[in-house]
Amino acid sequence: EHGDLQGGRRFLLAADDHSGKGEPTLYNYLQQRRAEKNLLEGTRLLYVGATRAVRRLLLTASLGTDPRTGALRPPPARSLLSPIWDTCQQQVVSHDPAQLPAPASLPAQRPLTRLRKLPVAMAPAPQAQSGGNVPDRAANLTERSVGTVVHLALEELSARAILPEQVSDSDRQRWRAQLVRLGLWGDGLAAATAEVEQSVLTTLAAGGAGRWLLGSGHRQAHSEWALTSVDPEGAIRELVIDRSFIDAATGLRWLIDYKNSRPAPGQSLEDFLAGQGAAYREQLLRxxxxxxxxxPEPLRCALYFTALGHLHHLPELDLASLAQPHADV
Structure with a gap:
């Protein structure tokens, strides 16, 4: 049993009294309670809004009229105005709908007079510019991918206590998976995998510079060494040095950058090395x-060509001591 809005008492649940067809049901009761809840919530919102007025409150509504009497029709039961309609309807001031002014007639526009029709000027397409030995991104995808995987392979080898003489099947599978992730497939994938293997085998060749620079006997050895520096102009640069270490036998710190390039057909090794040294001089200086x-260790700079197994020392970049003043040459 509960109280309704009029203060009466009503049953919530009661024994079936065998009411006839069409009598209120539990579903109708719940629907009515939901409607009452919405009505009370609307009244609360109206009260909150109306009590915000400081000196004057003006409420507006759009109401229909009875076509026979011309009187205003009551607002819909679910509207905010409905709960207070009985109280305020005597204070309502009715206004006739505003009549929109008819659009002013515009004078007819005069047709556009063309003095002369000029031909369409077509600018010639710009010629392709050679970007200073900048290869096309799609064309050198295989070359870049091979270089990336060779760098990863040498980094992994440098972490081993003992360098292997040969590569394993797991090495080949890892390199192939890395090349696939870089976008290679089909015949290009097979050729790139073979090229990576050849570069690694050349580096691991007995008596070569590769085994020395990857060896575990150095001090302060780093592979793919990420550093942050500030250049002379004050700009912050993020650097990654392929290989650096202090040779335990000589006390020299080596700075080595890997390159997977090789001489062009007909190009001598001497000319190739000279060109590569000039091309990457600024990079090594950074x-x-x-x-x-x-x-304080003296410093040596070099390029290591993985496909050739050749360590190219650049003596013009040597420093007798890292602590002594010097000029970038």
Missing amino acids: YRRALRELG
């Missing part, structure tokens, strides 16, 4: 600036 304050 690396050298980042390393020069790490210790």
Whole structure:
């Protein structure tokens, strides 16, 4: 049993009194309670809004009229105005709908007079510019992918206590998976995998420079060494040095950058090395600036060509000591 809005008492649940067809049901009761709840919530919102007025409250509504009497029709039962309609309907001031002014007639526009029709000027397509030995991204995908995987392979080998003489099947599978992730497939994938294997085998060749630079007997050895430096202009640079270590036998710190390139057909090794040294000189200088304050050891800079197994030392970039003043040459 509960109280309704009129203060009466009503049953919530009671024994079936065998009411006839069409009598209120539990479903109708719940629907009515939901409607009462919405009505009370609307009244609360109206009260909150109306009590915000400081000096004057003006409520507006759009109401229909009875076509026979012309009187205003009561607002819908679910509207915010309905709960207070009985109280305020005597204060309602009715206004006739505003009549929109008819659009002013515009004068007819005069046709556009063309003095002369010029031909369409077609600018010639710009000629392709050679970007200073910048290869096309799609054309050198295989070359870039091979270089990336060779770098990863040498980094992994440098972490081993003992360098292997040969590569294993698991090595080949890992390199192939890495090349697939870089976008290679089909015949290009097979050729790239073979090229990576050949570069690694060349590096691991007995008596070669590769086994020495990857060996575990060095001090302060780093592979793919990420550094942050500030250049002379004050710009912050993020660097990754392929290989750096202090040779335990000589005390020299080596700064080595890997390259997987090789001489063009008909190009001598001497000309190739000279061109590569000039091309990557500025890059090595940036690396050298980042390393020069790490210790007093003398510094040597070199390029290591993985496909050739050749370590190309650049003596013009040597530093007798990282601590001594010097100029970038």
